[in-house]
Amino acid sequence: MALMSSDQAVPTATGTRPTGSDTRLPVLRLANVRTRLGTTVALSTLSLSVESGQVVGVVGPDGVGKSTLFNTVCGFVRPEAGEITWRGAALRPRPHRLTTMGVARTLQGVGLYGGLTVLENVLVGSPGVPRVPAVPAGRQAGIGVALFGATRFRVQGPALRELARDHLSRLGAAEYADADLAAVPASLHGRVVLARALLAGPELLLLDDPAVGMGAATAAALAGLVRDLPSGSPNAVLLATADFEFAQRACDQVLQLDGEPSDAAGGHGH
Numbered sequence: 618m619a620l621m622s623s624d625q626a627v628p629t630a631t632g633t634r635p636t637g638s639d640t641r642l643p644v645l646r647l648a649n650v651r652t653r654l655g656t657t658v659a660l661s662t663l664s665l666s667v668e669s670g671q672v673v674g675v676v677g678p679d680g681v682g683k684s685t686l687f688n689t690v691c692g693f694v695r696p697e698a699g700e701i702t703w704r705g706a707a708l709r710p711r712p713h714r715l716t717t718m719g720v721a722r723t724l725q726g727v728g729l730y731g732g733l734t735v736l737e738n739v740l741v742g743s744p745g746v747p748r749v750p751a752v753p754a755g756r757q758a759g760i761g762v763a764l765f766g767a768t769r770f771r772v773q774g775p776a777l778r779e780l781a782r783d784h785l786s787r788l789g790a791a792e793y794a795d796a797d798l799a800a801v802p803a804s805l806h807g808r809v810v811l812a813r814a815l816l817a818g819p820e821l822l823l824l825d826d827p828a829v830g831m832g833a834a835t836a837a838a839l840a841g842l843v844r845d846l847p848s849g850s851p852n853a854v855l856l857a858t859a860d861f862e863f864a865q866r867a868c869d870q871v872l873q874l875d876g877e878p879s880d881a882a883g884g885h886g887h
């Protein structure tokens with residue numbers, strides 16, 4: 618695992634937009650990105666590059682800007698400076714285009730439902746999956762659906778269920794597929810969240826503190842699974858965590874964010 622500092626410069630992309638997606642170029646690159654939330658510079662002068670086949674971790678304590686980084690990459694907030702590129706092409710992210718583009722994101726502690734099987738939990742938010750009465754409609758139509766929905770899914774119906782089983786199997790949780798989520802060990806919940814994100818076949822998987830609240834053994838097992846993820850899909854992983862040990866286990870490269878967010882004009886780099 619290589620350790621980078623957050624002000625380590627990466628070359629700025631040329632800005633010319635390639636006609637096709639060149640898989641030799643970094644999946645995602647941020648160059649000197651700064652995002653302000655109100656008067657707070659929540660993300661300051663951040664540069665990073667996520668190459669094909671890599672798991673890259675961004676590590677830092679609460680409040681250092683990890684969620685802001687993800688929200689910037691997903692287009693929920695717009696950076697006031699810097700450049701984001703996707704396979705070498707300038708990117709202006711839009712949340713509703715994420716799945717089409719090939720980005721899936723997990724959210725901390727969102728969207729696991731007792732009363733549904735593990736398999737049904739993996740399928741929540743997928744197109745063509747009937748609503749399950751146990752889940753309030755508002756939650757099914759929530760942000761998870763927006764992130765994991767529609768156009769990126771190539772299969773539906775029984776084939777989608779089989780794909781969901783395949784992902785559970787890949788993550789060592791196949792035997793729990795038909796069990797109620799409430800009845801399976803909590804140590805498996807992280808894998809259910811992962812399987813759901815994998816279902817869309819993303820090129821880039823964004824993992825928001827995947828080990829939060831986990832015991833050391835569960836986190837270590839999950840880190841091993843995450844480390845092995847980049848293959849065909851996802852092609853690369855960017856994860857944010859406050860857990861340096863988890864990042865060390867899971868990542869090829871770790872970028873440490875350790876600065877304090879600053880007020881207004883006097884923003885400084887992390």
Ligand SMILES: Nc1ncnc2c1ncn2[C@@H]1O[C@H](COP(=O)(O)OP(=O)(O)OP(=O)(O)O)[C@@H](O)[C@H]1O
Binds near residue numbers: 660680681684685
């Ligand atoms: N809506 C907002 N308006 C103004 N400042 C905000 C807003 N949301 C977050 N911040 C501030 O921006 C900074 C970065 O927050 P962010 O949530 O990105 O950090 P984080 O590293 O993800 O921490 P956590 O894991 O606790 O969410 C923090 O100082 C936070 O207080």
